[in-house]
Amino acid sequence: SEPCEINAATMAKAAELAIGDYSMLHNNAFVAGDLPCRIGHCCWIGQHTILNSTGGLTLGNGVGVGAYSQLWSHIRHGDTLQGCRWNSSRPLIVEDDVWFVGHCIVSPIHARARSMALVGSVVTRDMDPNHVYAGVPARDITDKVGPQFREVSLEEKYEVMQARLDEFYALNPGEPRSIVVVRSLDEAAHLPPEQFTVFDISTRSYNRRR
Numbered sequence: 001s002e003p004c005e006i007n008a009a010t011m012a013k014a015a016e017l018a019i020g021d022y023s024m025l026h027n028n029a030f031v032a033g034d035l036p037c038r039i040g041h042c043c044w045i046g047q048h049t050i051l052n053s054t055g056g057l058t059l060g061n062g063v064g065v066g067a068y069s070q071l072w073s074h075i076r077h078g079d080t081l082q083g084c085r086w087n088s089s090r091p092l093i094v095e096d097d098v099w100f101v102g103h104c105i106v107s108p109i110h111a112r113a114r115s116m117a118l119v120g121s122v123v124t125r126d127m128d129p130n131h132v133y134a135g136v137p138a139r140d141i142t143d144k145v146g147p148q149f150r151e152v153s154l155e156e157k158y159e160v161m162q163a164r165l166d167e168f169y170a171l172n173p174g175e176p177r178s179i180v181v182v183r184s185l186d187e188a189a190h191l192p193p194e195q196f197t198v199f200d201i202s203t204r205s206y207n208r209r210r
Contacts, residue, residue, distance in 0.1 A: 002108040002188065003021075003022065004019045004020065004021065004022060004024065004025075004144050005023075005024040005025070005087055006019075006022045006024075007024070007025060007026050007027045007029075007147050007193060008027050008028075008083070009027055009028045010025050010026075010027065010028065010029040010030070010031075011029075011031070011032075012014065012030075012031040012032070012037075012055045013031065013032040014031050014032055014033050014035075014051075015033065015034055015036055015053070016034055016035075016036035016037065016038075017031055017036075017037050017039075018036065018037070018038045018039065018158040019039045019043075020039060020042070020043070020061065021041045021042070021103060022041060023039055023040070023041060023042060023043040023044070023045070024045060025039075025045045025049075026028055026044075026045055026046050026047045026049070026067070027047045027048070028046070028047055028048045029045050029046075029047070029049045029050075029051065029094060030049070030051070031051045031053070031075075031089070032050075032051075032052060032053070032054075033052050033053030033055075033056075033057065033073065034053070035053050035054065035055060035057075035073075035091075036053060036056060036057075037051055037053035037057045038057070038058045038059065038153045039051075039058055039059045039063075039157070040060045040061035040062070040063065040096070041061045041062070041130050041134040042061055042062045043059055043061070043062065043063045043064070043065075043066040044063075044064050044065070045065045046064075046065055046066045046068070046069065046192050047066060047067040047068070048068045049065050049066075049067065049068065049069050049070070049071075050069075050070040050071065050072075051065075051071050051072075052071060052072045052073050052074065052092075053073055053075070053092075054073050054074035054089045055073030055074050055089030055090045055091050055092065055108050056073060056090075056091040056092070056152075056174040057071060057073050057091070057092045057094075058091065058092070058093050058094065059094045060095045060097070060098070060113070061095035061096045061097070062096055062097045062128070063094050063096070063097070063098050063099070064099040064100065064101075065099075065100050065104075065121055065139035066100055066101045066102025066103065066104065066119070067102050067103070067105045068102060069102060069103060069104040069105070069106070070099050070105045070106065071090060071094075071100075071106045072092070072105070072106065072108065073089055073090065073092040073108045073182050074088065074089035074090075074108065074109060075087070075088055075089075076088070076089070077109075082088065089161050090108045091108060092107075092109065093109075093110045093111070093209045094111045095111060095112050095113040095114075095115075095129075096112075096113045096114070097114045097148075097149070098111045098112075098113065098114065098115050098116065098127070099116045099117070099119045099148060100116075100121070100123075101116070101117065101119045101121075101184035102120075103119055103120045103121045104117050104119070104120070104121045105121075105122045106123045106124070107122070107124045109123060109124070109125060109126050109127065110126045110127070110131040111123070111126070111127040112126070112127055112128055113129050113130070113132040114129055114147070114148050114149045115128060115129060115130060115131050115132070115133070115148070115150045116131075116132045116133065116142035117132075117133045117138055118132065118133065118134040118141075120134075120136070121133055121134055121135060121138040122135075122136040122137050122138055123137070123138045124137045124138070125138075126139070127142075128140070130142075130147040130148055130149055131147065132145050132146070132147065132148055137187050150185075152181070154183055154201060154202060155183075158181065158183055158201050159203045161181045161199065161201060162181050165179060165181055178195060178197060179196070179198075179199065180196050180197070180198050180199070181198075181199045181201060181210050182198055182199070182200055182201065183200075183201055184200060184202050185200050185207075186196065188200075193207075194209065195209075196209060197209045
């Protein structure tokens with residue numbers, strides 16, 4: 001695994017904590033629960049965030065959880081022997097590129113890819129792909145503000161990444177030019193694997209060479 005970052009005063013008491021490449025748990029984050037908490041690649045978990053995995057918690061790749069947010073996979077406190085009816089848990093599933101902007105409270109829902117909850121939202125229902133939510137309880141406001149993501153062509157992605165790569169080498173003139181951006185891995189089939197790291201724009205992934 002490539003480096004991930006866990007900052008000061010972060011505490012984890014989950015049954016299992018798995019964190020992907022280049023993800024960050026910021027200061028004073030708290031992870032706890034009876035089932036695994038799985039965090040994907042390139043995620044950012046803000047300061048003073050609670051991640052609860054009592055019912056299981058899965059965050060996909062590129063997920064953003066803004067500061068002071070709380071992600072809950074259970075509801076439990078009252079004495080069931082005395083008749084309390086509120087005692088349940090279920091998985092909280094957050095797909096790729098979801099963003100909880102900050103100060104969000106999230107129930108055990110299914111947040112589908114690229115969905116977004118604006119600051120201060122209380123999310124109690126599933127979130128549709130690339131839809132934007134706000135309020136208490138959170139409601140779909142995509143018709144008013146538009147989706148989180150716009151459509152980007154493969155060629156545009158390639159041109160942007162190539163420009164960033166050129167900028168990197170301009171800032172680091174002594175660096176061997178060993179990073180290659182391609183539209184698909186087929187374009188890199190002829191490159192010696194021991195000499196080049198290849199970024200595939202179509203799948204947003206790279207191979208771990210060198």
